[in-house]
Amino acid sequence: MGIVEEVRIAKRTGFCYGVREAIDKAKEASAAGKATHTLGQVVHNEGVVRDLQDLGIETVETLDDVDHGAAVVIRAHGVRPDVMERAESRGLEVIDGTCTWVIQEHRELTKLVEEGYTIVLLGTPKHAEVVGMLGFAPDAIVVDEEEEWEAAIPRKKRMALISQSTQPPWKFEKLAAFMVGRAHELKIVNTVCPVTIRRQQDTMEAAKDVDLMVVVGGRSSANTKELTRLCEIAGTPAIQVEGVRDLTDAEVFAEARVVGVTGGTSTPIEDLRDVAQHILKMAGTPDVQARASELAGAALAVAATPAGRTTSLPTTARPASGAGSSDRWPAGASPRSSERHASAS
Numbered sequence: 001m002g003i004v005e006e007v008r009i010a011k012r013t014g015f016c017y018g019v020r021e022a023i024d025k026a027k028e029a030s031a032a033g034k035a036t037h038t039l040g041q042v043v044h045n046e047g048v049v050r051d052l053q054d055l056g057i058e059t060v061e062t063l064d065d066v067d068h069g070a071a072v073v074i075r076a077h078g079v080r081p082d083v084m085e086r087a088e089s090r091g092l093e094v095i096d097g098t099c100t101w102v103i104q105e106h107r108e109l110t111k112l113v114e115e116g117y118t119i120v121l122l123g124t125p126k127h128a129e130v131v132g133m134l135g136f137a138p139d140a141i142v143v144d145e146e147e148e149w150e151a152a153i154p155r156k157k158r159m160a161l162i163s164q165s166t167q168p169p170w171k172f173e174k175l176a177a178f179m180v181g182r183a184h185e186l187k188i189v190n191t192v193c194p195v196t197i198r199r200q201q202d203t204m205e206a207a208k209d210v211d212l213m214v215v216v217g218g219r220s221s222a223n224t225k226e227l228t229r230l231c232e233i234a235g236t237p238a239i240q241v242e243g244v245r246d247l248t249d250a251e252v253f254a255e256a257r258v259v260g261v262t263g264g265t266s267t268p269i270e271d272l273r274d275v276a277q278h279i280l281k282m283a284g285t286p287d288v289q290a291r292a293s294e295l296a297g298a299a300l301a302v303a304a305t306p307a308g309r310t311t312s313l314p315t316t317a318r319p320a321s322g323a324g325s326s327d328r329w330p331a332g333a334s335p336r337s338s339e340r341h342a343s344a345s
């Protein structure tokens with residue numbers, strides 16, 4: 001028994017449009033009867049991977065695991081051009097789920113290489129998106145934490161700065177300011193994704209009015225960690241979890257009347273509902289505990305917009321954990337394919 005009276009889900013959460021479209025493309029291929037694979041996990045989320053497996057969509061780590069003629073979906077992070085060429089030369093049907101924003105990054109990098117700039121790429125080394133980007137600019141210098149910048153970034157006449165899509169905007173701006181003193185000519189190509197920026201704004205907005213924030217997402221996800229950091233900057237304590245399973249201690253909510261829930265770009269919005277419901281059940285007042293499912297559904301309905309939906313396709317739903325509900329979408333939030341890029345504007 002606790003004191004939680006309300007859980008609010010931050011607006012414009014759920015998958016970003018890039019992740020959603022890659023998942024939709026895999027489902028469409030499978031529904032068309034194709035032997036479908038994704039090159040790497042399309043998203044690091046057990047439930048989503050399980051859903052895809054149930055549809056017969058297999059995750060493979062290399063192209064060698066895909067039989068000739070079968071379909072392979074390239075996930076939103078994109079791949080190096082040689083990977084694409086190899087898939088085609090092996091006679092695979094390549095379904096390109098690379099996010100349109102990431103494709104733009106690739107184009108910008110190609111141009112910067114042609115123009116002869118020394119390129120600095122702000123990103124997490126070895127992250128799939130960064131690995132793919134390096135395929136278009138193999139000599140780019142990848143930097144991440146501020147302490148590395150001084151040693152890693154040379155002084156050159158003509159330099160260019162570009163970013164992995166999910167880097168925090170403040171870090172990009174700070175690096176740009178640092179690089180002004182390192183080059184005679186500095187070209188800045190701001191490729192921080194607008195979805196990342198909006199999500200951070202909405203999370204900070206939600207954090208302002210609650211007693212505690214719960215951030216849901218992969219432990220190693222940079223954009224999830226950044227959301228946790230921002231909640232704390234907003235002056236609200238925050239905990240980061242991967243899902244319901246990590247929420248075992250009701251004591252965490254001992255002083256929280258209103259709790260906020262947000263999630264990274266790879267976290268399905270249904271997972272946020274499940275977490276909301278779990279908190280209400282575990283730490284709510286008696287009345288709230290009894291209505292946990294209804295209240296979590298209502299919180300989802302307020303937060304879920306068509307742009308924040310999980311899929312554009314009709315789907316057999318994975319039941320909410322412990323929720324006894326199988327609705328992917330609350331009433332009034334049904335998907336429409338014409339809104340696929342609504343969150344990209």
Ligand code: SF4
Nearest residue numbers: 016018099101165193
């Ligand atoms: S975060 Fe932005 S760029 Fe990255 S996959 Fe999602 S929509 Fe695309």
